Amino acid sequence: MRKFDLVVVGAGISAGSLVFNLLKQGFTGSILVVERGDKIAYGPTAFSAGGFRNLWTTEINQQLCTKAIGLLKSFQDDMGVSCGYDPCGYLFTYYAKGWAKVPMAADIWSKNGVNFDLLSPEQIEAKIPGLKCAVDHMDEEVREFLGFEPIVGGVFGRDCGSFDPSQAAVGYFERAMTDYAAKPVLQLNTEVLQVTFDGAKASGVVLKGADGSEERVEAGMVACCTGPWINELLKRSGLPDADLCPVISQKRMMFITDFPGHPHEDERWHQIPLTIIDQGIYFKHEAGNLMIGKARKDAPDSFDTTFEPDYYRDEVNLPMQERIPSTAVCKLKSGWGSLYDTNSADHNAIVGWHGNHPGLLLQVGYSGHGAMESPAVGIALAELIITGKYQTVDCTPLRWTRFQEGALVHEKIVI
């Protein structure tokens, strides 16, 4: 029987960061990474918008993202490969009610050294060509139906931006496989059917290869970096409901359109920040196109990833063209559906040892901010494994046991 000190389930950005940082911090044990897809970043990592921001209201998200942004900024120098780091900024826009709460968050940001500007409607309009903060250009009935109000202010995060999580994941694995003597084994096209337990302690995994053959592997620790598939795996492994994670799988789509006015678009479209407007519609520039997203309210718990162009037409473009009339002519060029691993209890990651199962490590439930947080979480988890405690960022608030303890982490700025 093959034996490893650590088996990692999944090969997305969170697994890559964990494995690379373990080796970087001197872990000399044997590592097996198992991915059911045929490549690194086979799952949601490859379908992310890749936004990163340090505008948060909870200390833990603030600390993780501040650390991670520094890592993304120096990724090319540190890792020898690009992660597509683009410090284009983040622009949140607000109606009057939300704007009244900004000073409270701004206090937290100022204390944490966050670089941000408060923008007037005129300054917002100068950043986004054709955006109209007022509502008097809208048909009254349409405006009421959509619930649109005037945008009275904006927060611009100067340290924020976007990157390519797939490139970062590949970079982490490339460095891990080439720079260290304890070279991890990466096994693609293989599913982890079950985690096995010796009493309560994780003791290995059962694998299923592409040819259907099964293999039992012994492991000192099992790290679940499975994204939305965590409970499938834990249930198959025989864990009771009380030992699962409060994680559901929700479809999220991204839409790629050309810029308004293409091919003679306003040059400013190429420099826009990642911008969040009415109804949670967000967009950024992406290689000469617009990348647009909007979460469907109450998306069901499902693994369905079917792409729905009609959703773009009816739910995204219709409201967006009320705020930015020139986007009415944007042509939908492509798009995709993928999955959020939504933590339905408090919309934050679940990080660290499973409270009831020694040797079982969790890094799941990222709820749409895993691409930007996992570069820092990988460092913290490597410290936990090697030294027994967190040093760089204390991830204790994200522990699995917080759900039993009633110690939820409530983040107010979630997209």
Ligand SMILES: Cc1cc2nc3c(=O)[nH]c(=O)nc-3n(C[C@H](O)[C@H](O)[C@H](O)COP(=O)(O)OP(=O)(O)OC[C@H]3O[C@@H](n4cnc5c(N)ncnc54)[C@H](O)[C@@H]3O)c2cc1C
């Ligand atoms: C449309 C969209 C937009 C997003 N935008 C952002 C954003 O702007 N910023 C941000 O920070 N985050 C964003 N996210 C979230 C981000 O993509 C995820 O949080 C992040 O990619 C999680 O990475 P991961 O490595 O933990 O998991 P995943 O990328 O989900 O990878 C898990 C891997 O585990 C494998 N796996 C699962 N179970 C098994 C098994 N039993 N056996 C073998 N392999 C298994 C899967 O095949 C998969 O490859 C977005 C997500 C989506 C879908």
